Amino acid sequence: MSVLVDDDTRVVVQGITGGEGKFHAQQMMEYGTNVVAGAVPGKGGQEVEGVPVYDTVHEAVEEENADTSVIFVPPAFAGDAVFESLDADLDLAVAITEGIPTQDMARVNKRLSETDTRLIGPNCPGLITPGEAKLGILPGNIFAEGNVGLVSRSGTLTYQVVDSLTNRGIGQTTAIGIGGDPIIGTDFVDALELFEDDPDTDAIVMCGEIGGEDEEEAAAFIDDYVDTPVAGFIAGRTAPPGKRMGHAGAIVSGSGTGTAESKISALNDAGVPVGDTPEEVADHIEEFLA
């Protein structure tokens, strides 16, 4: 079982004719993802890796019944690409693109609240249901089928933690990289709710980082609503205030909010153990499942 994505998911890749779009469309198909179309303005009628390309997402929906998009469109046009997938009424849009201007995302965010489409990202590695489908750029080979749900703001940190789990024989229901930008679609609370409601997810890993207050909100939500055991990790304990650590959202403000300390203590208060190392996170999950 899984959340959000399975082998029935019908994917349109926006930007499939670009270098990354093409490479990862192929990787996704090799993994077993049902990529049914590409969408690139001006490239309608072409084929990429045997997949028909349309000028618009709307056409991909009409012709191929696409219900999900994965977006590999350059930052300057990516906001528009997300609007297009919202307008085409897709179930899910996954924006991999890094570097979308924040004001564009604020407008996307507003429109998102008026539609039924779910957005993952931007600036994220995507999501994967091991053995069924992956949407995005995650390396499929490190994941294994199993009963742990994972949600993370960071791509490579996801890989690190998954590696620790898989090496111990612990597989995943679905792993979701939600992205490290200040404004994203699906957040921790949304993902936790999906995992809580999934009967096959028996434990959850939540990987957060400094900046913003999403982890604190997630802790409050876990306290109120989540019965599935959750183990956490927070990156950036050594980050000095006022400096941005790579991710647009990863900055501790001068006034002390968004620190690793406040996130860890909020999670601890909600009964979530937070590992000092990725291996310790796997230790906690092992204990939950024992």
Added chain:
Amino acid sequence: MKLHEYQAKQVFADAGIPTPASELASDVDGAVAAAEEIGYPVAIKAQVQVGGRGKAGGIKLVEDADEAREAADEILGMDLKGYHVDRVLVEEAVDFVNELYVGITMDRGEGKPVAMVSTKGGVNIEEVAEEDPDAIAREHIDPSFGMHAYQARKAVYDAGVDQSVARDVSNVLMTLYELWDARDGSDAEINPLMVTSDDEVIAADAVMNIDEDALFRQPELAEMEEEAAGGDELEQKADEYDFDYVRLDGNVGIIGNGAGLVMTTLDLVDHYGGEPANFLDVGGGAKAERIANALDMVFSDDNVDSVVFNIFGGITRGDEVARGINEALEQFDEIPKPVVVRLAGTNWEEGMEILNEDLVTVEQTLEDAVQRAVEYAGEVNE
């Protein structure tokens, strides 16, 4: 990207926000001449991008040419919290009766811009936000409509701004939002917005931070960025190489891919008793040359005693990383600092075959790699 005060003031003035008369100077004679022209008293203000300039001696109020000369001489060339001062803004001193705060920023929790007004201007607004949050009136703005005039008025009235200047302050706030919106601001602030005894409002300071991801559509501001560049030599080098880099106080150099993983590597260095010297994210899909540049960066930092490389490939390939490490290290007769490498993920096995193990220490896990680098750094210091 952060504009200098003089640049932000220019942007604000061009949009019609009242600012004091001012002139930029890069030597003492120029500063005195500017002061004579503007007329005393004037403030002489260091143009470096650090907070608390006044307390650190970077802003001085002067009454005549002798004082101006003395102050300019003192401030130009000084080291202000690690930043060399090579320019000062000479500015008309405004005689004020009140100091307000107005600002626009992105509320990431709400995913919307927020306008803020407070009558507690002239001090650290973050402290006000912490200790007396009600002293700041806030108004969220729908980004698809922009700020309505009534919202600006509401924020101004909610903050308790005096009726005599409410209209002018609302206008400044509207203009500030329009600028923020048009110029892809992340923060735009005036603190203080001074109120004179004649009920005029004047922007005595100006903060404008621009979303770096949007610089491609802000060519004028991108030019200003080049002018604004300065500060830490290594951070400048990182800009040239286009790395996300932050210099820290320790001696273990850290290179990795992906912000979250690099932060985690820093935290593990700390966990195992070491001190990180830097955050350096090579980003996704780095090729060999970029990896070599990253090593060059970390070797250039005199504080670094050992280096740990942590790559978990997804889009990044282990063979490319290994080639870059070889390239960078093979040019040395003697490797300047011990390098520990941990490769995982995409093509790590190919990478391990390519990697010249005479030049580096290889570890299989993140934990082992970090511990080894911490050990090496400790040995140097013994």
